[in-house]
Amino acid sequence: DAGVIQSPRHEVTEMGQEVTLRCKPISGHDYLFWYRQTMMRGLELLIYFNNNVPIDDSGMPEDRFSAKMPNASFSNLKIQPSEPRDSAVYFCASQVASKVYNEQFFGPGTRLTVL
Amino acid sequence: GENVEQHPSTLSVQEGDSAVIKCTYSDSASNYFPWYKQELGKGPQLIIDIRSNVGEKKDQRIAVTLNKTAKHFSLHITETQPEDSAVYFCAATKGAQKLVFGQGTRLTINP
Numbered sequence: 001d002a003g004v005i006q007s008p009r010h011e012v013t014e015m016g017q018e019v020t021l022r023c024k025p026i027s028g029h030d031y032l033f034w035y036r037q038t039m040m041r042g043l044e045l046l047i048y049f050n051n052n053v054p055i056d057d058s059g060m061p062e063d064r065f066s067a068k069m070p071n072a073s074f075s076n077l078k079i080q081p082s083e084p085r086d087s088a089v090y091f092c093a094s095q096v097a098s099k100v101y102n103e104q105f106f107g108p109g110t111r112l113t114v115l
Numbered sequence: 116g117e118n119v120e121q122h123p124s125t126l127s128v129q130e131g132d133s134a135v136i137k138c139t140y141s142d143s144a145s146n147y148f149p150w151y152k153q154e155l156g157k158g159p160q161l162i163i164d165i166r167s168n169v170g171e172k173k174d175q176r177i178a179v180t181l182n183k184t185a186k187h188f189s190l191h192i193t194e195t196q197p198e199d200s201a202v203y204f205c206a207a208t209k210g211a212q213k214l215v216f217g218q219g220t221r222l223t224i225n226p
Contacts, residue, residue, distance in 0.1 A: 042216055042219060043216040043219075045213060048213070056213060091158050102149070103149075103164075104149075106159050
């Protein structure tokens with residue numbers, strides 16, 4: 001298995017532009033998570049899905065952020081309009097539903113820079 | 116909600132020595148405590164986890180201990196090797212999905 005795939009790996013954009021980050025979870029996994037990592041705030045959960053349905057979006061910082069999971073193989077996180085304070089590494093992770101095996105598998109991340 | 120504190124933020128040890136990282140959590144309902152290792156330029160990777168019905172778990176050179184009464188848990192790495200150099204994160208959650216991470220510990224193993 002290729003693991004969790006994220007694209008792009010790096011994104012540089014200007015303030016006010018729309019940004020779309022993409023994620024392909026591991027096949028067969030039931031949960032998908034979006035995290036943001038910054039030096040100041042560490043690793044924060046933004047939103048997670050179970051069977052393509054958003055379960056908890058309480059970590060989404062503002063209405064400028066939105067996430068969708070149209071099918072089991074794809075999710076995207078959009079920021080519109082982007083701001084310099086959105087600069088961070090964004091990770092997608094997936095997990096299989098299990099009572100005994102709970103590992104979240106993280107992708108390599110997308111490093112976003114908003115100028 | 117849950118809050119996880121992790122110490123120290125940086126740790127430097129000689130190769131072959133032991134390293135200990137400590138975390139405290141606030142929500143007594145939390146029952147799952149994983150540890151993740153993040154290497155430079157990569158996403159975090161699970162190295163060991165423990166549930167609240169267990170006090171200690173060991174996997175080769177790494178071990179985790181949990182004190183539910185005091186609400187703290189620790190990661191122990193013995194016989195450290197250069198490849199152990201990384202950032203380590205503890206986390207806590209009720210269930211296994213909504214992880215709350217500590218701030219991370221940058222571990223450096225000096226040859």
